[in-house]
Amino acid sequence: MTTHSPDEHLGSRYTLVSHINDGAMGEVWRVEDAQGRLHAAKILRPGISDNAEMVKRFVSERNLLLSVHHPNVVGVHDLVVEGDTLAIIMDLVEGRDLRQILRASGTLTQSDAALVCAELADGLQAIHEQHIVHRDMKPANVLVDETGSELVPRITDFGVSRLAEPGPGAVNPTLVAGTPHYMAPELLMNQTPTPASDLYSLGIMLYELVTGVTPFADRAPAAAMQAQLSLDPGRPAGLDDRVWDVLVWLTRKEPFRRPASAARAAQALREASDQTLVLPVLEPLRTPPPAVPVDVPNAIVLAPGRAATMLDGGTAPGSSGWGSTSGWAPGTAAGA
Structure with a gap:
């Protein structure tokens, strides 16, 4: 059950738009920043956000989490720490898991x-x-x-x-x-x-x-x-x-x-x-x-x-060498 609602402010830069899903660590929302760009926000659940040591750790990890950039990783853009609210602002990925x-x-x-x-x-x-x-x-x-x-x-x-x-x-x-x-x-x-x-x-x-x-x-x-x-x-x-x-x-x-x-x-x-x-x-x-x-x-x-x-590392399986391939064909994963 969600504890937030659309149009709520998340920190000073983000506004909640729509609820995406819930997880063990918190709720995921579609949010809009001050420039009108959409992101995903994972709002961490109570029990994490009211832990003073966790808040300290959350802030200390900021630069490390923001340093990962890769097409196959959902990037972290910002961390929100405001009162008893902790949130991770991430890429918004349109699709299924x-x-x-x-x-x-x-x-x-x-x-x-x-x-x-x-x-x-x-x-x-x-x-x-x-x-x-x-x-x-x-x-x-x-x-x-x-x-x-x-x-x-x-x-x-x-x-x-x-x-x-x-x-x-x-x-x-x-x-x-x-x-x-x-x-x-x-x-x-x-x-x-x-x-x-x-x-x-x-x-x-x-x-x-x-x-x-x-x-x-x-x-x-x-x-x-x-x-x-x-x-x-x-x-x-x-x-x-x-x-x-x-x-x-x-x-x-x-x-x-x-x-x-x-x-x-x-x-x-x-x-x-x-x-x-x-x-x-x-x-x-x-x-x-x-x-x-x-x-x-x-x-x-x-x-x-x-x-x-x-x-x-261990010994590689018995193959002749490393190759490459093209992309994952659209529709294949969905059983088309």
């Missing part, structure tokens, strides 16, 4: 799914270069710009995820931030998040885009969290080797065995997309195939000094 598109289409082709994830990896690279880890990559946090000749997936909520990280002023310092069915194993072990944590979630998203379900969708959240630690995704029938190899690389339990960077992941995903253009779309699954026990369950605790190894 990736979750809505997936519900409408069931699945994407293997080529389109790999290309979408490649473009998201491009956006993650820009976020990671500013020393930000998203921590909650999932289809609902990807908005798809449908206004041009090509559909453009854009990562959103990286600012909220940043503010939710454990530390001074965190919403709940004991809370593990993220969504169980997409969370990297190391986050469940309360280890420090790294860019590799986002790449794991991206691999789970790739699985969902080609099958319609996450690898552990048949489990309740608590059981899914345990599965992230001790089970590998089951291979869906009909999934091409080239897509599967990249998916396995992204979802390795040990962070240091995943791609060295989002940029490397994007290269591998684009090659997989190039090589699967003619393959048909897979039928959506109701439940995932049986998961496979890992060789050494829970063997993800990093040794001291392993951070440098994590940046070097």
